[in-house]
Amino acid sequence: MSWFRALRETGRSGLAVERKRLEPLLAARGAAGLAITIAVCLWTLGPEAAASSAFGAFQAAIATFQRSWRPRPELALASGTTLAVSTFLGYLTISHLALFLALLVLWTFVSGLSWAAGPTTGLIASSNVAMMVVTVTLPTSVAQAAVHAGTMIGGGLVQAALIVLLPVRRWGAQRDALADALAAEADYARRLRQDPSAPFDALPLMEARRAAAVTPRQARRRPAALHGARGLAERIRPVLAALADPAMGVPAEGRERDRVRELLAAAATVLDATARAIRRGEPTVLPPAAVAALRTPDTGSLLDGAPYRAAARLARLLRDVAEVADSEAGGRPRWGERGNDHPPPPPPSPLPHPAQSPSHLHRPTLLALVPLTLRSVREEAHKAGSPVRRHAVRVSAVAAVGYLLGTALPLGHGYWVPLASVMIMRPDFSETYSRAVARFAGTLVGVAVATGVLQAAGSGTLLAGGLAVASAALMYLLMRTGQFAAQGCIAAYVVFLLGMGGEEWTQTVPERVVLTLLGGLLAMLAYAVYPAWETPRLRSRLADWLAAQGRYAAAVVRHYAEPVGATAPDVREALLAARSARAAWHAAVARAEGEPVRQRGLPRVAADDAEDALTHLGRAALLMEAHLPERDATPVPAAAVLADTLRTATEKGARAVREGKVPTWDAVRDVLESPDWSEGDAWSDGDATGHMGKSVVRTTARLLLRSLTELSEALDPTVPEKPDGPRNPESSTTR
Structure with a gap:
């Protein structure tokens, strides 16, 4: 410029x-x-x-x-x-x-x-x-x-x-932050009905987390509606993505897809009603049609495997967040008796990890x-x-x-x-x-x-x-x-x-x-x-985001080899670090766009395509996180090798990006082409839960490699630019 x-x-x-x-x-x-x-x-x-x-x-x-x-x-x-x-x-x-x-x-x-x-x-x-x-x-x-x-x-x-x-x-800013996070998820659910890979802006969730940190004095006075709802909102986000994504088993069209769209519409309605109740401090009023759609027994006859589990988890999480929002008003949303809910709730969800943290996020006193x-x-x-x-x-x-x-x-x-x-x-x-x-x-x-x-x-x-x-x-x-x-x-x-x-x-x-x-x-x-231009630092910001996404993906993959159920604080920490790195990247890009500096080493189109690739990398890890196995599930030994390789490869790739080089992913590709990833003993069915975990790992591992390959293509000046430019400019708002 x-x-x-x-x-x-x-x-x-x-x-x-x-x-x-x-x-x-x-x-x-x-x-x-x-x-x-x-x-x-x-x-x-x-x-x-x-x-x-x-x-x-x-x-x-x-x-x-x-x-x-x-x-x-x-x-x-x-x-x-x-x-x-x-x-x-x-x-x-x-x-x-x-x-x-x-x-x-x-x-x-x-x-x-x-x-x-x-x-x-x-x-x-x-x-x-x-x-x-x-x-x-x-x-x-x-x-x-x-x-x-x-x-x-x-x-x-x-x-x-x-x-x-x-x-x-009083507590109005905190109410607004939490309500904005739930409203953003409601909008996300509606967009998923038309586009199963729709982008999601994680900023409202980040703001809600910052707002949830309180001093000891505030913790004693915080309204009941602000206890626990943010953690539930964090758990709803990956379940929505997993339910809608065709890679998890629901065809792009047909009766199953229609049922998924109905569930997403009902989820959006419930989330909007909950956000409105939290923002105003009023009782939660749930539309009966939305509640009925989430409780109908037809789900079990249309969906099975990973989509069915996602649908069941979604219904339970929505019920829980509505009840938390209504706790301040001293009532209960009209969801029905727990024993009559359909589909029946699965075992306790492994998602995610706020339960492992203290009862509230600590903010230091002045x-x-x-x-x-x-x-x-x-x-x-x-x-x-x-x-x-x-x-x-x-x-x-x-x-x-x-x-x-x-x-x-x-x-x-x-x-x-x-x-x-x-x-x-x-x-x-x-x-x-x-x-x-x-x-x-x-x-x-x-x-x-x-x-x-x-x-x-x-x-x-x-x-x-x-x-x-x-x-x-x-x-x-x-x-x-x-x-x-x-x-x-x-x-x-x-x-x-x-x-x-x-x-x-x-x-x-x-x-x-x-x-x-x-x-x-x-x-x-x-x-x-004496300027402090952001443009020359874009490669470093991109490298930081790549390394953070790699650590997050590796942490998720490892828990398929070492199932721990809900006790996965390392995944939570890696996710928060990836969000922070993503936010730093977007802030740097926004500042660089207004600077009167020539692009140095990272053209605009390359930056957009690289951003899109890292977005898809995070989405693949997100789909895996949505189906983390229970503690007693059958381990997937091959996932441990992939996790180690993925972490090492993304760290080396981040160094290459900082140095202006094109990262390579031969080590990850070799793992996926090794005998351990063939139809051998490592992928025998075992129990039903273990079989689903193996299916998730095999599906999403290919998505991870594809995203990393797209990143290298975006940063390689010898690869011709795509005629339609960046694949999805709006994907900069994905988790």
Whole structure:
């Protein structure tokens, strides 16, 4: 992509206003906390202290709106406290330029590294640095600086107290995450009716898992509907795929396929009803037609073997997840008596593995998170080629240069330059440039509107404070619709807030516009001079995904040789690692698509085809996981050799991908062509369960090899490109 096109696309992204669900109650609560803080400080300490407290309360409320599963009061307290510490330390050094610059560089560098701990931590740290350069100019003595720091902590305390006293949709984010996962599976079931190999986006399941992690205090208060339903949702996903896939025994057309489509439609209906009940905290209402379709005895006469077991497991899992969802309301969904269910439930399902983990996923407390964050920051600081470390170096250099330029220019209020730069800069190119455009355009609009309002309404401390609260409320309401709207509200808020502190709008408007533009230009120039492009790292991301998929497939195959039933935590861990690697690959591709960098070693078509091949590899392993044998099943000895070979081959293949070579799979092919995989003693029928396990292994092993071969073809420049391009571009959303 050329620089011109990249700038055009990022500019459009920055100015875009998206349609999002607005949350007026949350916005009103944040604005109320800000108003209380300003009013108390105006009454007791005066306008300047009120302005400082307003920054603390404003930032604390913004922190609670971030996409984080941590308790909201903790976020508000952490934001207000860290801003207070930053401001106090900044005031102690502001009278000595060299000392303040050293502190600014150090503080900004640490804030840049804090992105290693997650976007919420990174945003809070960056905002603290940006606001510090403003708030250090408000006090006039060390004692006043301490008072101002205390008011910032007070602003965070007020916001935290309001969250506790005025809860809005308590556990709402966690409910939404779990409901979204179930709704995604319902949509997946409907698509499987038409396309048995339809893709599935695992992101909702990943989000639901992140939302399910709770602190010990949260674990005691969590609603009953959020206990266990996520684990059941994880088990439903592979069963749906196994039921629909023709490789597992159901013909592409005929009475069996019609029955499978009926079961999938009923499953989608039940999942939607369950998702709706969890989202709203209401009793589960199951449509009788869907329940009847899942309980009909016709299934046993039409399906047998692996499809029959999948159908039985699906009915039982859907019943269980509906009952879990209904437990909060104290009722039971009308599913019928367990003894009358049809088809009869099979032995306990080996899927999967949440039951082997603790009763809840552990989230560290705020204090326990500190050493974990420090460890992540230290690792990024020492990692060669780390994008986070490059971002830290870049943003700290820009902050220092911007502060010096702002101080040297005869405009006054030079802190606008580093403030704009720090708030704009992010570790990746697209977000940095889109935020730069959004901030400048939003600043123009916000300053123009605020100026017009002040000219029409006049000046005054109370009026300016009220207008600042109104601007903040509008920002809280619109902040998820895009950067442009949020930046416009922030610009108006700062103008009103400084007006409350005694500054006339004529002193702030021209310089704010000019210096904000200068800060944005510095941020954009810094990324162009010292970038952290994702494009050259695409091969490494693809190799990581290949290695993770290989470990997952090998773990599944091994349990056909060593049946353990439900006790397969290694499969679960391998699956989660494969999902994380897949998510990292897709995030890297999304960032690379907007970068003005030529493709280096991995053309777009090759990347799409390689992604498709790894998707099919994961799907083959998924089908095997859906039919993991019970603990007392007859082992399949040949599967152990295949598991070892598969793991070793994919690790070597990952190294080849990183080095720009084409991986080979001769070792896997030799295993599948060896006498152990012929019609000999290794594949004798044995009992019925063992016979089905052998059939599954033999079928899916060929699918694994085919997927690996397709990967090599995608990465081989000597293989001509297929006329129709990538086989299935949408398959990037598969598990």
